[in-house]
Amino acid sequence: MTVEQNFxxxxxxxxxxxxxxxxDDQTCLRILESLLRHCQYNVTTTNQAQKALELLRENKNxxxxxISDVDMPDMDGFKLLELVGLEMDLPVxxxxxxxxxxxxxxxxxxGACDYLLKPVRIEELKNIWQHVVRKNRGSNNGEKxxxxxxxxxxxxxxxxxxxxxxxxxxxxxxxxxxxxxxxxSSAAKKQRxxxxxxxxxxxxxxxxxxxxxxxxxxxILDLMNVEKLTRENVASHLQKFRLYLKRISGVTNQQAIxxxxxxxxxxxxxxxxxxxxxxxxxxxxxxGQFHGGAPPMRPFPSNGILGRLNTPSGIGVxxxxxxxxGMFLQNQTDLGKFHHxxxxxxxxxxxxxxxxxGLPMPLEFDQLQANNNNNNNNNNNIRNMNxxxxxxxxxxxxxxxxxHQNSLIRAPNNNLVVLDGHPQASPPGxxxxxxxxxLEHWSNAVSSSTLPPPQTSNSIHHQFDxxxxxxxxxxxxxxxxxxxxxxxxxxxxxSTMSPQALDTPNPGAFxxxxxxxxxxxxxxxxxxxxxxxxxxxxGNYGPTTDAMLSTNPKEGFVVGQQKLQSxxxxxxxxxxxxxxxxxxxxxxxxQGELSGGxxxxxxxxxxxxxx
Amino acid sequence: MNTIVAQLQRQFQDYIVSLYQQGYLDNQxxxxxxxxxxxxPDFVAEVVSLFFDDCAKLISNMSRSLPDNVDFKQVDSGVHxxxxxxxxxxxxxxxxVCIAFKECCDVQNREGCLQQVDYEYKxxxxxxxxxxxxxxxxxxxxxxxxxxxxN
Numbered sequence: 001m002t003v004e005q006n007f008x009x010x011x012x013x014x015x016x017x018x019x020x021x022x023x024d025d026q027t028c029l030r031i032l033e034s035l036l037r038h039c040q041y042n043v044t045t046t047n048q049a050q051k052a053l054e055l056l057r058e059n060k061n062x063x064x065x066x067i068s069d070v071d072m073p074d075m076d077g078f079k080l081l082e083l084v085g086l087e088m089d090l091p092v093x094x095x096x097x098x099x100x101x102x103x104x105x106x107x108x109x110x111g112a113c114d115y116l117l118k119p120v121r122i123e124e125l126k127n128i129w130q131h132v133v134r135k136n137r138g139s140n141n142g143e144k145x146x147x148x149x150x151x152x153x154x155x156x157x158x159x160x161x162x163x164x165x166x167x168x169x170x171x172x173x174x175x176x177x178x179x180x181x182x183x184x185s186s187a188a189k190k191q192r193x194x195x196x197x198x199x200x201x202x203x204x205x206x207x208x209x210x211x212x213x214x215x216x217x218x219x220i221l222d223l224m225n226v227e228k229l230t231r232e233n234v235a236s237h238l239q240k241f242r243l244y245l246k247r248i249s250g251v252t253n254q255q256a257i258x259x260x261x262x263x264x265x266x267x268x269x270x271x272x273x274x275x276x277x278x279x280x281x282x283x284x285x286x287x288g289q290f291h292g293g294a295p296p297m298r299p300f301p302s303n304g305i306l307g308r309l310n311t312p313s314g315i316g317v318x319x320x321x322x323x324x325x326g327m328f329l330q331n332q333t334d335l336g337k338f339h340h341x342x343x344x345x346x347x348x349x350x351x352x353x354x355x356x357x358g359l360p361m362p363l364e365f366d367q368l369q370a371n372n373n374n375n376n377n378n379n380n381n382i383r384n385m386n387x388x389x390x391x392x393x394x395x396x397x398x399x400x401x402x403x404h405q406n407s408l409i410r411a412p413n414n415n416l417v418v419l420d421g422h423p424q425a426s427p428p429g430x431x432x433x434x435x436x437x438x439l440e441h442w443s444n445a446v447s448s449s450t451l452p453p454p455q456t457s458n459s460i461h462h463q464f465d466x467x468x469x470x471x472x473x474x475x476x477x478x479x480x481x482x483x484x485x486x487x488x489x490x491x492x493x494x495s496t497m498s499p500q501a502l503d504t505p506n507p508g509a510f511x512x513x514x515x516x517x518x519x520x521x522x523x524x525x526x527x528x529x530x531x532x533x534x535x536x537x538x539g540n541y542g543p544t545t546d547a548m549l550s551t552n553p554k555e556g557f558v559v560g561q562q563k564l565q566s567x568x569x570x571x572x573x574x575x576x577x578x579x580x581x582x583x584x585x586x587x588x589x590x591q592g593e594l595s596g597g598x599x600x601x602x603x604x605x606x607x608x609x610x611x
Numbered sequence: 612m613n614t615i616v617a618q619l620q621r622q623f624q625d626y627i628v629s630l631y632q633q634g635y636l637d638n639q640x641x642x643x644x645x646x647x648x649x650x651x652p653d654f655v656a657e658v659v660s661l662f663f664d665d666c667a668k669l670i671s672n673m674s675r676s677l678p679d680n681v682d683f684k685q686v687d688s689g690v691h692x693x694x695x696x697x698x699x700x701x702x703x704x705x706x707x708v709c710i711a712f713k714e715c716c717d718v719q720n721r722e723g724c725l726q727q728v729d730y731e732y733k734x735x736x737x738x739x740x741x742x743x744x745x746x747x748x749x750x751x752x753x754x755x756x757x758x759x760x761x762n
Contacts (some may be wrong), residue, residue, distance in 0.1 A: 027662040027696040034654060069695075071688060119639045119699040122646075241661045324654030 014129030015040040018062060022052040022080065023069035028118060032067065032095070035122045041129075049075035056088050063090060064132045067116075070096035070103060078110045085111040086243060092129040111243060138236050195237055202226060203237060217414060516517065616754030623745045627759050630742065635735055640701025641759070659739055662700050666732040669693050673725055686725075687716060693728065705731045 019041045023029040029045050038042040044063070046052050049072050056063060066084050070077035082091045091113040096103055099117050104422055107115040113131035195203070207215040208222035217235035226233070630636045645656040669689045676685055694709035708727045715724030746756050 004718060025665065025692050025696050027658060027665050028699045030658050030661055031643065031646075031699050034651065034658075038646055097691060097698065118695045119701070122642065 014132075016042050017129050017132060018042045018064045019044070019057060019128075020063045020066045021045045021068075022049055022051055022066065022072070022077075023047060024072045024074070025069065028069065028095075032120060035120060036067075036127050038122060039125050041352055048072075049077070049080045052080065053083060056084060056090070065091050065093065065128060067093045067095055067128070070094055070098060070107070077105055081107070081110045081112055082243060082247070086240065086247070089135070091135045093131065095129055111239065139233050199224075199226065199229075200237075203234065203241075207238070207241070613726050616685060616749060616752045619749045619752060620754055620757045623742070623744055623749060624757050626742055626745060626761050627760065630738055634703050634707075637701045637703040639698065643700055656743055658700055659743075662696055662702065663736050664694055666693060666705070666728075666736075670725065670729050670732070673693070674729075687713070690716070690725075690728070691701075697732075700731070705735055707731075 019036055021029060021032050022045070022429065023032060023044060024047050026047060029047055033043050033045050044055065046055065049068070052066070052068070053075075054067070068077050068084075073082075077094060077096070081094060084090055084092050088463060092111065093114045093116060094107040094112045094117050095118060096107075097118040104115045114128065203220060206220040209217070209223060210219050215238065217231045217238055219227060220238065221231050221234045275423045430606055618704075631640075643655055643658060643714060669692060673686045673689045676683075690709050690712045694706055694713070697703075697705040705728065708724070708731045712724035712728050750754055
């Protein structure tokens with residue numbers, strides 16, 4: 001469908017709604033396809049879950065809804081469900097011949113919007129579009145209508161519209177901006193909450209206070225005392241957070257969890273939004289955008305993570321960098337989460353308060369970013385959210401998360417958490433890159449003056465017992481550990497982190513160096529971020545980032561970028577980081593596009609702090 | 612010509628009604644037929660043949676692993692899939708034997724049940740083949756496939 005067609009379709013939503021159907025049984029798939037076509041949806045089918053993930057990661061904005069069978073040989077349907085939900089934040093409907101309530105329950109707990117029994121009837125399919133609308137409403141707080149669709153249609157339209165628009169002008173930040181502007185409370189319809197680091201921190205604090213097990217959305221909401229935040233927002237964020245924790249608790253690499261939890265979470269969420277978390281950028285940069293699928297993305301293992309970030313569970317990491325930074329454009333919502341997550345993530349939720357402590361960064365970051373990005377991020381996030389659906393890399397992120405843990409763990413403060421995820425996932429080369437990204441976030445976060453004293457980091461580490469990360473050491477800003485992409489210390493991770501974002505979303509980001517300068521702001525969106533990132537790496541931190549920042553208000557990354565530059569990034573093992581960054585960058589460059597978004601990591605002001 | 616067409620159509624109608632009455636097909640099949648239109652004239656035939664291919668494949672896989680008793684999981688998942696696809700196309704009897712098969716598995720009587728599944732799907736295949744042939748005849752004679760309303 002061309003963009004124009006898409007737009008038209010949007011106007012006629014639910015007609016033309018883009019559905020991805022996954023079922024290994026070819027008979028059922030064929031029937032499902034036909035049924036969906038008869039509902040006038042735009043159907044894409046695949047009989048492999050892996051292929052489905054690739055498609056989704058390739059372009060977050062390509063689909064509105066996913067329908068998947070439960071029993072599939074190459075991947076458990078529930079797992080796919082989780083990954084899609086976390087990375088791409090798309091509504092997923094489960095299909096099965098199992099009518100056993102146990103399965104239905106499993107579907108629900110894994111985040112399915114609905115659970116249909118085979119044989120599927122067309123009447124049931126005629127109503128599935130409601131899930132798209134519902135999801136959009138829930139996740140967008142104050143999302144504003146682009147004025148594209150009808151209010152009535154709700155987010156889905158908007159999102160689609162946005163998606164379409166994005167497709168049309170991929171790097172056109174303007175749209176995002178417009179959208180962002182109003183996000184505050186204009187659209188009653190979908191209020192997409194941008195889970196900034198700050199917000200997430202509050203969330204985590206509330207959860208800790210209530211006790212993880214006992215945390216209920218209503219109580220959390222009350223404790224958080226945030227205006228305009230609804231119980232639904234909290235509930236959905238809580239769900240994501242829980243899933244995230246569950247996911248990371250399963251991760252063998254404890255470290256990762258620890259350090260990265262926040263970051264990770266945010267990253268993951270963000271990845272959902274579109275991996276952009278880092279620089280995700282909503283930018284449809286190109287095929288590569290979706291980190292997950294695209295090879296370039298690889299390095300950004302965090303895709304998943306980032307994606308996560310975007311999700312409610314999103315670790316604060318994302319936000320760290322600066323939600324507003326273009327990066328998050330997509331994952332605005334996650335951004336917030338991202339930050340918060342970091343704090344909340346600590347594996348020991350039992351610690352309650354500890355979690356927060358652990359992640360001083362996120363806070364910092366929030367502050368840092370809050371200033372710049374809040375607006376931007378929100379906007380971006382909203383946008384991104386929609387667009388990020390396809391967190392390509394995200395799915396990887398999660399798994400990678402565990403693997404990457406290293407990087408993540410490091411960042412006690414923040415977002416490092418996220419980083420970890422990435423580095424591992426991503427090819428060795430990239431990790432560095434990713435770390436860079438993360439670092440950037442970190443630096444941003446770190447740089448923020450409010451950065452809590454290292455002590456906190458230490459505590460964080462402790463809290464995160466899970467991860468034996470070497471970095472756990474007290475030095476929160478272990479930026480200097482650049483060498484280990486794996487466990488990049490906070491700082492390092494920052495760098496890595498950012499790369500993550502960069503890596504995945506726009507491998508090209510790095511390659512965009514050149515662009516950076518020219519585009520820095522403008523459409524750099526996806527690339528802008530990267531560009532800045534790249535620049536950073538090349539040592540142009542100073543000027544570039546600043547420029548970037550200023551130019552791209554929208555781009556969260558810009559903000560982030562700055563941070564990076566000034567932040568620890570440079571200073572922190574400039575050499576090592578640079579190397580990493582450069583290496584990652586190279587990788588990214590080769591990869592292509594995505595990079596654009598990465599730079600956006602938004603605010604890895606943490607880098608700055610590293611320095 | 613018209614009488615021939617009319618005759619064929621009547622034959623078709625009777626045949627399909629009998630299939631429903633005998634439980635070979637159920638409502639899902641008529642839903643499937645509704646999905647067929649000018650754009651997808653062979654939809655039902657395609658789906659049904661996909662189904663039969665799946666049946667053959669799954670049954671052969673299952674019968675291979677049954678004697679050795681090695682891969683129960685595969686057998687279970689195979690019959691589960693068969694149950695899903697048969698219910699999706701409205702192959703009622705096949706679906707029922709699949710359900711019975713699942714129960715047989717519980718009591719370790721896999722082989723016996725599998726044979727039933729095999730029998731039913733082959734039976735259905737024959738019947739549907741006849742039905743499609745009738746359809747073809749009608750079309751070739753210039754007639755239209757009657758929309759049969761199954762109550």
